Amino acid sequence: MKIGRYEILDEIGQGAMGTVYRARDPLIERTVAIKTVPIEQLRQEGADAEARFLREAQSAGRLSHPNIVTIYDVGEADGLAYIAMEYLPGRTLRDLMNTGPMPLDLALDTAMQMAEALAFAHEHGVIHRDIKPANVVVTGQRGHIKLTDFGIAHLVNSDHTQAGQMLGSPRYMSPEQAMGREIDGRSDIFSLGAVLYEMLTGRYAFDGDSLPAIVYRVINEVPVAASTLRPQLPAGVASLLAHILSKKPEARPDARTLVNAFHGLAQVPSPPSAALPPYRVPRPLRVLAFATPLGVLLLIGIGIIVIEHFLDASQQVAMVAQQPLLAPAPQNNAASQQTAETASGRPSSTASIEADHPKRASAIESDAYLAGLDKKRVELRIRRTELLLKYTRQHPDVVEVDRQLELLRIERSRYLRQKQKKN
Numbered sequence: 001m002k003i004g005r006y007e008i009l010d011e012i013g014q015g016a017m018g019t020v021y022r023a024r025d026p027l028i029e030r031t032v033a034i035k036t037v038p039i040e041q042l043r044q045e046g047a048d049a050e051a052r053f054l055r056e057a058q059s060a061g062r063l064s065h066p067n068i069v070t071i072y073d074v075g076e077a078d079g080l081a082y083i084a085m086e087y088l089p090g091r092t093l094r095d096l097m098n099t100g101p102m103p104l105d106l107a108l109d110t111a112m113q114m115a116e117a118l119a120f121a122h123e124h125g126v127i128h129r130d131i132k133p134a135n136v137v138v139t140g141q142r143g144h145i146k147l148t149d150f151g152i153a154h155l156v157n158s159d160h161t162q163a164g165q166m167l168g169s170p171r172y173m174s175p176e177q178a179m180g181r182e183i184d185g186r187s188d189i190f191s192l193g194a195v196l197y198e199m200l201t202g203r204y205a206f207d208g209d210s211l212p213a214i215v216y217r218v219i220n221e222v223p224v225a226a227s228t229l230r231p232q233l234p235a236g237v238a239s240l241l242a243h244i245l246s247k248k249p250e251a252r253p254d255a256r257t258l259v260n261a262f263h264g265l266a267q268v269p270s271p272p273s274a275a276l277p278p279y280r281v282p283r284p285l286r287v288l289a290f291a292t293p294l295g296v297l298l299l300i301g302i303g304i305i306v307i308e309h310f311l312d313a314s315q316q317v318a319m320v321a322q323q324p325l326l327a328p329a330p331q332n333n334a335a336s337q338q339t340a341e342t343a344s345g346r347p348s349s350t351a352s353i354e355a356d357h358p359k360r361a362s363a364i365e366s367d368a369y370l371a372g373l374d375k376k377r378v379e380l381r382i383r384r385t386e387l388l389l390k391y392t393r394q395h396p397d398v399v400e401v402d403r404q405l406e407l408l409r410i411e412r413s414r415y416l417r418q419k420q421k422k423n
Helices: 039-045 049-061 093-097 104-123 185-201 211-220 235-244 255-267 283-322 330-344 351-356 358-365 368-390 396-422
Strands: 006-014 019-025 030-038 071-077 080-086 136-139 144-147
Touching: 006 030, 030 039, 039 049, 039 080, 049 071, 049 080, 093 136, 093 185, 104 136, 104 144, 104 185, 104 255, 185 235, 185 255, 235 255, 368 396
Parallel strands: none
Antiparallel strands: 006 019, 019 030, 030 080, 071 080, 136 144
């Protein structure tokens, strides 16, 4: 199946106005998302629906920002109007929010990225009009977000306003949007506030059993204070959220001001107490502040020395593996075994056996399989030391290396016991 020049790979889902596909652009070998809607259906939606659909691509296509989905192409083919846009692998914010309240730093970072996208769009004369969790895609491992589906965006100064039409998702729309009035960028800010409220509390800011009930609460009621549902919420966050959800558009911050406010919250987690006397840093703390970097440099130097030590040990084991019939002196093997076990932090169940029986130690060292196991252990311990210089013992990579070391230790002990029984 093709739409225009695009080869359809599979269906992603249903969008606000039609079907969304994953497709391939054969011209530049790129995977794209194709949003489609039958032209006949557009015409049934209203006289200006087709023009509004195309205007979405034109307005959103002007926006080039890290937090906004990129529009590549727009056109009509085989009775379908389509928009080709950036394909975003990942989950929507709705999927993440379904698991409950989010960590404070993650919620604030997500809201700040959304505000960055809105600030850029508003500065270029584009209003989103449908801010909601389903229109936010979380990509990558660090929570990078992309604002998608400017499906009912329009140019602020366009002659084709949407006054009198209630467009958007009811739980997240602003009071002025719910009343069908003309809106500006501050309507998007209110919607962002409703999303942030839900990220922090796990509850809708405005909910009800029916559409009229939801709309009534959006227009007339103030949601339960977020700090009531989440008592540990910093006062600065609660205050900012209250301003964002103000019923009066003029009382809300614009998107750029909101971005700066989020940056301020990230830099100052808790507001300082008022009227505190000037604080002078005690001399011991000043000395500590000077000595700490020196201590870090010293630890790094020690770490380098340890790594070099392990590298030397690795080279020795490699020589043993290459010359299995040459048996080093027993005392060298015992010292090497003691050094390796000391570095790993685990006592070896075979160290004493090898130390007490020189002939057996020589036989062990001439065993190619054991030499391979020891070489792998040294490599893993070097890797573990490198990881610990960057991370903690709880880091998944360190845990995995420890697990492999334990498996090697068990295999080595098992193999030695079998050899002992045979001898």
